[in-house]
Amino acid sequence: MLTLVIFLPLAVALGLLVLPRLRDTAVIWVWIGACVVDLALVVAIWVGYDGGIGYETDVRWIPSVRAGYHVGVDGLSLPLLALTAVLFLACAVFSLRQTRRVRAFAALFLFLQTVCLGLFAALDLLLFFVFFDLSIVGMYFVIAGWGHGDNVRSALKFFLYTFLGSLVLLLGFIGLYLGAEPHTFDMADLTRTPPLNGSPGLAALVLLAVGVGLAIKTPTVPVHTWLPPAHTDAPAAGSAILAGVMLKMGTYGFVRIAMPMLPEPWRRYAWVVIVVGVVSVLYGALVALAQDNLKRLIAYTSVNHMGYIVLAVGAAGLAAGDVDARRLAVTGAVTQMVSHGLITGALFLLCGVLNDRGHSYDMDRYGGLARVAPVFAALTVVGAFASLGLPGLSGFIAEFQIFTGAIGSGTGAAASAAAVAILGILITAALFLRVLHRVLLGGPGELTGGVTDVRGSELAAIAPLLAASLVIGIAPRFLLDVIEPASAAVVSLVAR
């Protein structure tokens, strides 16, 4: 079942490539159909999921290094799988008007969908890494092939930067593999008996490698600089996937790999993680505040939002803290992954609409768009408020848990760090209001005249994302019920 979910998009992609003559619209409808089916399957999995690791498949792959095709879902991966399916569907719908090399575009996105789903379902380090790396390749082609502006260079930078991260991560994985007795890449085994328990120095080095690899992907300050150009020059759907799904790979790695498998060094260096998180929060927010380019701005807010997650997982590592509060923090972190995916995905798609009409992201050249594009404006307002953490939308649920959990864990370090990080929500509020003022409200700008309102397909792609954010913001229990046992498990694992 899970395997079907993962590889269905790939199969469809291959089918699209092989089938000779399909009109462009037909290609996209096939794409949308595949996404719908996949989403339905994910929903079915969600409904059928009953705790622990569900839908597990474990097939030997490279037995000589004890690597296997081992997949399964639990409370950490299920929300992200769902997020992936939703976002890819949204991108497919959004791309209904795509005209440039549609078949390749659809195939590439379906390929990416398989990769992302596979990564979140992977329970084997090697499998995880395979998908991790393939995501980079796929996104490279998306940016290089369908981007705009200086896209070739941005794509190269993205590729090199994240590829370096992935190889560092691979070194870390190898360290984990060699540290385990017997040597294995299996996440379940590694989680059960954390490797390198006897050698703190080595464990710290492995954590460093894994941490740096994931941090680049996340990204955190100071290894975030690939993000703004990549986003700016990527096509809208690519940005949405990049920010919405692929950034989560890094943070997911923290809770899935770094924390349970290296609990001892994680606890020891939790303060480093916390500092990185806080710096990312504030730095990302402040730099975003100074941007004139809307897409760059949103990209930097991603740094800010990911910073909260990093802060939370760091705080969860301070063993002195209250257990319940740390669970809350981890739950918040996972919720934030989902929430950020939905919100930022929507915002990037909205950016795509803007660029489609005005061919510019420069906020100063727009203004008063609420007059000519009221629906666009409404969606943007909702997205902006969701992103700044307004209650009633998913961002608040996530960030409140993170702050409350981090402060509530009761340790001085976490509490003061989180207290400082709260400043982030204020800066975010200020910067999003500036966005609204410069782009949507006030008098018209030079490009305002050319902007038309969102079309049906665009609305159908964006509105559900924001609606999902609203649902999570109002009635989060359905999500939290799934996440909470998993985050409790993570916290207890990291406490070993």
Added chain:
Amino acid sequence: MNENPVDLLPELCVLAGAVIGLLSGLFLPRARQWVVAVIGAAGLVAGIGAAGVAATRPDTMAFDAFVIDPITHVSRIAVFAATLLILGLAAGAVRAHPRESEFYVLILLAALGTVAFAAAGDLLVLMAAYLLASIPGYALAGFGKDAAGTEAALKYYLMGALLGIVMLSGVTLLYGLGRATSYEMLRDGLSGAPAGAVAVGVVALLAGLAFKAGAVPGHFWVPDVTEGASPVVATFVTTVPKIGAFAALYRIAGVLPRGAVDWPLLIAIVAAATMTLGNLAAFAQDNVRRLLAYSTISQAGYLLVPVAVAGRSDLAQPALLFYVGAYALTNLGSFAVVVAVGRDRLADYAGLARRAPLLALSLVICLLGLVGTPPTAVFAGKLLMFGAAVDGRYTWLAVVAVVNSVASVFYYLRWIVPVFETAPGPHLPEAGELLRGAAMIAVGTAVATLALGIGSGVALAT
């Protein structure tokens, strides 16, 4: 002693293919020399089959100097399979050439020499195999008898001759120190020998091996020959001899007494230098064959890593064997695209994706495979290689390899980017002008690299 010729059945099959091919070539009309290719291919297929059967039997030693063990099995199969594919590439490229049958025969003989090189259990056999593996190569390099080809042949020959003689002097020195030339006896003989002299002998021996492997400092011929010789020959000389060289290197690592020579450090330094130099020099190449040549040099550097940690990590042998096979396949695939397209300038590849999407996709898969992107075969090889390095306490080497892998992305992408341009380059051949056979081989190898990567478990299990 075991003098059962059946143990050498795979080699004999290929030899028979070569001899029969040579003889029948004498009587075949010019346009029908492809029969020789068929005969050679039959010999290779039989050889692969025989090697496959041999792989199921216990390890042994034939003629006191031919080790039959997993390394040999893998080398045999890899060499013969690669040669088979190259025969396929050549069939289109040298069609109806007056020397077409000799071309096939030389390739078969060189492959034979490579296998002997890989399986040699005696320094003298190693030396003889060196000759057998090299000499056809010189002729192949100059096969076209054009200015570039003959220059390539000259450089190949001069480097091969000098380094072969240096290797021979190394053999002599090791013989003098160990009182014998067979590995088994050397293992004992060298244990008490003066370390300095052993070191000199080993480094001298390394000269020939580095030449075959295309590793620093025996790499100078690689770019020039790859560019000057015909693409098919370039494919051959950058793919097949390396297989034998690394097998031989790995064997020699097992011969040396511990402590006499700091073999791991020596090889590690050579490895680091090789991969770095190859990558740096590849950066600004405009000629795809030169670019690939430097890429093969850097790959040789990665391949040296498991050699460096031979005996220090259980992963070293699987890493080497798998990586060698994966490398051969992937490199062959990239060259096959070059053969199919028949253009050398990077810019000439602009718009290939539009004109021949499948071929372009194969190229991308092969190049990304060389980078080490999963799930291609080289990824699994690289993974094992990294693992072996870390396990063998050569983490710094793994880090160097990582940095190099990242740097290598540059020039591979330099090739990939124009491929996806919309406007075809002015020199890009029409879809109908592409060599169909080579294109099919390119696609096939690309698929095979993926299959080998995904099915690496199966491959490693055997």
Added chain:
Amino acid sequence: MTLEAFLLLAAALFAVGLYGALSQQSIVMVMMGLELMVNGVIVAGAGFWYYVAPGSADGQVLVLVALTVMALEMAMGFAVVTALFRARDVDVTDDAGDLRG
């Protein structure tokens, strides 16, 4: 007459040959240098056989292999020179330097 003497002779021949290989422009002269190097190897091999391990014939085979190496390399050398001369009308290495970088 000792092993060292043989080896010194071998080293001298090797070094002279190396000089030739490095310094000569004419390809044939380079080949002569290479032959001198092999010459040194022959001396060393024979010396080792006689003074270290006369009990087995490995040293003799080594000398034989060295001779074969020399002969075969020379044969190929001449063939390469012939081909090069036909294609480019040059017989010195300096003139065959188009492939570089």
Added chain:
Amino acid sequence: MAVTQAVAFWALGIGAVASGVAVFVVDSMARATFALLASFLCVGVALFLIDLHYLGALVILMMIMEMLIMVVFMIMYMMNPAGLMPMVMVHNNRGALVISAGVFVALAAGIVLTPWPRRAGAPPRDPTFDLGQALMGPKMLVMMVIGVAILATMIASVVLATHRGRYDRYGDELDGARPRDPGGDAA
């Protein structure tokens, strides 16, 4: 006996090196060829001193043959065979000198300083018989490989060196009754 042997060895050795040096000093290629031959002859004779009669003879005979071929080549390519013109065709002379001198010094130092292994066993009465035994026994594979290598060399050198093949002589279908050779009367 030993003294005579030693004197002979040193004489031959000095002769070999001196003629080796002469190869690169004389100003004609023909002379160089003969100097090289001389060097080999000295070595071949030196082999006789340590009972390697067969190998010594082999060296001498092979070298004579090879040098004859070389002379032919030189005439073919008009490489100033008779020393009619002064010939200085060197490059990187100083570098080559430094390198080779350095190599020699290092090797000599190594040779002198290294504690070489002691002799094990005694020279057999008939080393040639030993050689034959080895070639038919444990070293058979060496000769087998070399045999194939010789075959390969033949094919390779023919491929490289001759520009007219069978199809040039007998037609693409190999149905020419008689070879068509340049200068020969094909008809």
Added chain:
Amino acid sequence: MSVLGWALPALPLSAGGLLLVAGRRADRAAPIAGLAVSAATLLLAAGAAVARPVVRFPLLAGLPSGMAVDGLSAVMVVMVAAVTLAVLVYAAGELSAREARARFFGLMLIFAGAMLVTVTATDLALLLMAWELMGAMSYALIGFWWRDPGRVRSAGVAFVTTRAGDMGLYLAAGCALAGTGTLSLGGQAGAADPWRDLIAAGVVAAALGKSAQLPFSFWLSRAMAGPSPVSALLHSATMVAAGAYLLLRVQPLLAATGWAATLVAWTGAVTALALGAVALAQRDLKQLLAASTCAQIGFMVLAAGVGSVAGGTAQLVAHAAAKSLLFLGAGAWLVALGTKDLGGLHGAARRYPLVGVAFGAGALTLAGLPPLSLWVTKDTVLSAAAGRSAGLYAVGLAAGVLSAAYAGRVLIAVWRPADAGTRDDTEQTGTRHIGLPQRLPLPVLAAAAAALGAVGLPAIAAGWERLLGAAGEPRAEPVELAVSGALAALTLTAVGVLARRPRPIAAAWTRPFAGWLLLERAADTLVTRPVLGLANVLARFDDRVVDGGVRAVAAAGNLAATLAGRRVEMRADRLVDAVGRAARWLGDLARRPQTGQVHTYYAQAAVLFAALVLLVVLGG
């Protein structure tokens, strides 16, 4: 019962949400729908006040959330629902059909609904959700006329300022979890040190921000950019009242810490005094009313600080009635006459007597004239303050005098006959018409404002205190009542006398007061500009420095692209980078050995092998 608890906030929230989603399509039906929902909400509120429903539901792991209506909440919900209804009735009249009425009513309903949740929430999480939602709605309402950049900016200032305070609640929630393991509002007084202090600090910061107390007051001035009904609601029953409510709610916590109660009391008192002076200095009616809001809320904050929950709540309710009335009156004139300048409004009350009378009643209430409500409630608070500190009492009393003064100023301005100063249409083109819906709520509110003074009657006061669970709190002594009533009357008289003199009381010393104590400029100089500056510096830093190392990679990549024919000209200006050049240089260096000359290959190989030998011999 819990159905009622759910329905009370859910009705306005969902109805508001629907109106927003429907957008302009619902413009026609919006007023009716809004009024209906509002009325229903009032009924529900009344029901809830009686039935006291309790709702509990899981929100976060181990931290159940809930809403409950206790005495204080009961008063609040009824007050909120009632004022909302009154304001919406007025708004139905004021907003023309051209306006986006669906948006307006939707936002107003959500605004009120959020306030209802705020006053019924039993835990910090839910409180914070409603609290922030209210802030966002205030933003949307202040910036209702979004085409005007100035108004939008005002809305932004209001939102960011209040959110700055809100951060305190986030902190408080975290500390509450740390200190007590729960987020329950009621239990925080028992939290362990140092969490209790931190909780108190966070809550106080949030409340002061929301209530526009010093030093946050300036946002309320900017909040005047919204439509008048928005001001009427925002200044009376919601938003600013929420801060006061929260402080009253957590009064035990403030008292438990010791310092927090004192701090809050003094902040309230000083705000009452300072903003009273600000109000006195205003020339704009709505600005004057805004400042007076701050000042009046100051009394409530003071009440929370000195432990007079009953007095504070009474002050809150009474002020809500009076202030919504005054804003609606001011709004009615603004629409009809197109001005809100105090001078320009001369004679306004005579032109629209109904409005004038009601407005006058409100102004007199504000002045604290006996027997109107604020007279009683303020004195209740002040007598509690007197029990704490004479200074507090004195400051409060002075603030009371100031409120009488500015109320008097307003009263005289609108009631004096039209004269040379009268100017119509200084702001907008007036309609010269005040419709029935606009007039309808005014008398009702005026009556309420006047009658709520009844809580000062001893019998009612006892019931009131019981209702709020605040029995035994000090009540106003007759002496104090007499003093303050007399002071108010005196002040009114004095203002009346002074107003006859032609020269206005403008002078250099009033300028800071007219400019709201320059608080906004101070915030701008001390916070906004530095932060923006820092942001710009960091952005440049990010581009130039952090990205610098990476740019090397990009530079080489660009080189690659260049050589591949992608880009003809090097973008040297951006890509000149030492590391990039180094990479290129290394690449060239690596190719240099490949000379094409065999003899150099030979020499290099020889040297390299020699080096390797040396390495191995020496290294081994």
